[in-house]
Amino acid sequence: xxxxxxxxxxxxxxxxxxxxxxxxxxxxxxxxxxxxxxxxxxxxxxxxxxxxxxxxxxxxxxxxxxxxxxxxxxxxxxxxxxxxxxxxxxxxxxxxxxxxxxxxxxxxxxxxxxxxxxxxxxxxxxxxxxxxxxxxxxxxxxxxxxxxxxxxxxxxxxxxxxxxxxxxxxxxxxxxxxxxxxxxxxxxxxxxxxxxxxxxxxxxxxxxxxxxxxxxxxxxxxxxxxxxxx
Amino acid sequence: xxxxxxxxxxxxxxxxxxxxxxxxxxxxxxxxxxxxxxxxxxxxxxxxxxxxxxxxxxxxxxxxxxxxxxxxxxxxxxxxxxxxxxxxxxxxxxxxxxxxxxxxxxxx
Numbered sequence: 001x002x003x004x005x006x007x008x009x010x011x012x013x014x015x016x017x018x019x020x021x022x023x024x025x026x027x028x029x030x031x032x033x034x035x036x037x038x039x040x041x042x043x044x045x046x047x048x049x050x051x052x053x054x055x056x057x058x059x060x061x062x063x064x065x066x067x068x069x070x071x072x073x074x075x076x077x078x079x080x081x082x083x084x085x086x087x088x089x090x091x092x093x094x095x096x097x098x099x100x101x102x103x104x105x106x107x108x109x110x111x112x113x114x115x116x117x118x119x120x121x122x123x124x125x126x127x128x129x130x131x132x133x134x135x136x137x138x139x140x141x142x143x144x145x146x147x148x149x150x151x152x153x154x155x156x157x158x159x160x161x162x163x164x165x166x167x168x169x170x171x172x173x174x175x176x177x178x179x180x181x182x183x184x185x186x187x188x189x190x191x192x193x194x195x196x197x198x199x200x201x202x203x204x205x206x207x208x209x210x211x212x213x214x215x216x217x218x219x220x221x222x223x224x225x226x227x228x229x230x
Numbered sequence: 231x232x233x234x235x236x237x238x239x240x241x242x243x244x245x246x247x248x249x250x251x252x253x254x255x256x257x258x259x260x261x262x263x264x265x266x267x268x269x270x271x272x273x274x275x276x277x278x279x280x281x282x283x284x285x286x287x288x289x290x291x292x293x294x295x296x297x298x299x300x301x302x303x304x305x306x307x308x309x310x311x312x313x314x315x316x317x318x319x320x321x322x323x324x325x326x327x328x329x330x331x332x333x334x335x336x337x338x
Contacts, residue, residue: 001255001335001336001337001338002338003338006244006247006337006338009240010240010244013240013241023257023259023333023335025259025309025331025333026309027307028306028307028333028335054268054269054270055259055268055269055270056269057259057260057269066257066259066260066269066333068257068270069270070240095237096237096238
């Protein structure tokens with residue numbers, strides 16, 4: 001890889017811009033898409049690889065090219081700087097998620113409690129969520145148990161393309177939550193997207209174990225692991 | 231290495247290069263059968279022997295690291311083919327019976 005290609009690839013990654021690296025396997029010639037003047041069939045392959053977030057090969061003018069997508073990190077937005085969040089933040093960071101914790105209660109939302117590998121927002125959840133604008137590479141988990149904080153975040157998350165929305169609370173708590181959110185105008189289809197009770201059923205007891213169950217469910221949904229994700 | 235860099239081998243390799251190391255990057259570009267790591271998986275190697283990442287379950291990293299040393303000397307990329315029969319796979323340590331191709335390049 002030439003210094004120029006490396007610098008441009010790293011610049012795109014630092015700016016969280018999706019970019020595909022194309023390598024001609026016969027001689028190591030490389031192109032970036034977007035960025036370089038990439039022949040149309042290879043540009044299409046690059047777009048497809050970025051959309052699928054999976055590398056692939058493409059044939060062009062008798063040579064095989066390796067098409068390697070580099071998407072920005074998946075994001076996890078955690079509403080509630082609670083005990084479970086303290087366990088969830090470092091685990092999510094360890095599997096490569098960029099984590100943001102939202103909690104307007106400044107006594108909870110501190111770097112001392114959450115560490116320095118997380119972005120912290122002390123805005124109200126509706127404003128914070130609107131600013132974060134969850135996309136198809138974002139998971140959202142609400143953990144506060146407090147309708148004043150969880151509900152506004154869920155309203156934004158459920159109307160966004162977020163790939164995962166989970167909410168902590170017992171079945172009874174969740175039934176009440178569904179009633180409130182329906183009252184607020186969310187559709188049945190939107191409400192059905194909430195994973196609750198949150199996390200895979202692994203009999204989790206401690207905060208760290210609950211964090212494992214949540215993160216396992218996020219991964220299962222992301223990877224399309226079918227029943228495991230329900 | 232920070233734990234969130236476990237999968238971001240390009241960042242590790244780039245940081246090593248910035249420290250003045252000579253670095254090669256190996257990338258899985260094609261797999262068949264039961265290869266444990268998908269296409270796009272990376273292994274970074276320095277001339278001084280630092281290693282990060284993986285291109286298999288640990289079976290062929292040694293052979294790839296050797297090839298990487300040659301690429302760091304010559305600057306010429308290589309396409310390594312570990313697509314060999316199951317019996318011979320055992321000899322290079324690919325006990326899983328998978329097949330894969332690995333592209334090795336000097337970084338920068």
